[in-house]
Amino acid sequence: MRRLCALLGVLAVVAATAGAVPAQAAEAGGARLLSGGGGDGFGSVGACSYRTSSTGGYWMRCSDAGAARSYRELLAGAPVPTCWLLPRGSEANLTPKDSAPFARTLARTAPQPTAQPALTPDPVPTPTEAPTRTPTGTPTGTPTGTPTGTPTGTPTGTPVVTETTPTTPTTPTTPVEPVETFLQACLSTPPNPVTLAPPYDLGFTTREVEFRRSDPTRPPFWFELTAGQRAYLVRSEYRGNINPGTLVTTPSRTPRIGQTVGFTVLGEDGREIEKGTSRMRGVLEFLEVRTGEPGRPTVRCTGSGRVLEAGATDRTGEDVCSFTYRQTSAGRSTTQPDTYPVRGTEHWQIQVSDDDGASWGDVRPVERPVELDLRVTEIQTLVVPLAP
CATH class of the missing domain: 2.60.40 (Immunoglobulin-like)
Structure with missing residues (x-):
């Protein structure tokens, strides 16, 4: 029992000593880059969104805005373009710089409206020929009077009653615009509600949707966006480093x-x-x-x-x-x-x-x-x- 107590005492001393050993210094020559704060920083300046790193890197992702001083100035009162339509198969270029080819393609591929079939009215029975009215009986008496005048004409046939057949009404045909499938692109994250600046890592989501071209609820086609809205979405990156x-x-x-x-x-x-x-x-x-x-x-x-x-x-x-x-x-x-x-x-x-x-x-x-x-x-x- 005494040996056990002595052994436990030795273990306690060893444990206390191990806890008091100071931490070893970092290996000489290891990475020790200093910084003014950890993590990346984000913000916006003018019509650009920027990112900074603790290691001295800085980047700007800018809209194709020319000399615009802000995103509000760039949009010129138009709303932020959150969704827009493109031709199917446009996943590789969701923000084309030249919108004219898309407009021409859309005009060239516009389907022709189909005529709505005319309504067929219920059939109207065609009247048959009126029957000949022939007396069915023979007079039993002898006429007692003698005609004093000479008849002016001799009947040549049996009188027939004529009826008019109604005509079928004509129903006008209405062209029906077909439903088409388009690629819809949308912002993956909303912009800053105050500055309207998009996030630095702006991304897009896509899916195929069906609309008629004349549907007032459809998103705008890419070429229907204003020049400022398109410039808002077309972005270029610039990089610097300390x-x-x-x-x-x-x-x-x-x-x-x-x-x-x-x-x-x-x-x-x-x-x-x-x-x-x-x-x-x-x-x-x-x-x-x-x-x-x-x-x-x-x-x-x-x-x-x-x-x-x-x-x-x-x-x-x-x-x-x-x-x-x-x-x-x-x-x-x-x-x-x-x-x-x-x-x-x-x-x-x-x-x-x-x-x-x-x-x-x-x-x-x-x-x-x-x-x-x-x-x-x-x-x-x-x-x-x-x-x-």
Whole structure:
């Protein structure tokens, strides 16, 4: 029993010790991309819907709107086209840019109305020939009088009663328009009720429907939509991405002890994408750098950090990430021997404009890491012996 209790005590100590072990650091060199927030962001600018990512990507999907400043301006009072009709078999192109061929095809394939059969009236019996009226009896007496006049004519036949046969009434024929099968396309998700902007990932649903062309309840044919409604549905994509660039020191790439250098990033880019008056871009607002020298502060400057030219005496200012090392990097152990692990963070802002770049608004902050293994050397003194 004592052995069992002792064993349980040992297990309890082991469990407590295991719970107190600190978590291991992430593997060196693993992905550690920073961001201003997780997940994708969505919105609209002008006649475009946009998406942003935490890794610095930004996209616009724009209507074929030209210079329209908004979806309301594009539609010009017309409703958002939620459904429309196309010929059967049009699944591969639900929003054709040229609607004229569809209109011509529809006119060419229009079926001819069929005549409605005339109504047949109930048959009317045709009267037969009237019977001859012949006396059936013989007079039994003798006429007592003598005719005093001479008959003017002699009957030649037996009188016949004539009746008129009624004619069949004529019923007018009415053309009947046939029912046809069309492909109906509809928005898969509704637009924003305030801005009327479609979602960035706008999709369509399709099904075959039957309508008569003259049916007032049918959806409009594609070519019957207004130019603004068709432009609302015809969309193109534009893509940009933040490039963090390369972290270096200037004017010297291998500074010496006591030399003031500036950290800067070269080749950074947040190129502008545009459609009509809509714009998106990435702007590097400021740079922070941890120099790697123990006990020294982080340096910060606006933008990407000004490049210092050789011989420049002015090495300060808010746009210069200036720093002076006090110790060499000899003996330092990083990914590169005898170097300081310099780690910087670029602070970007993704911006949009709906007035052709005259003004900009921030929509998402993004942080991108930049790294540099920097060698810092000592000042070498050359000793020249005196001549004897």
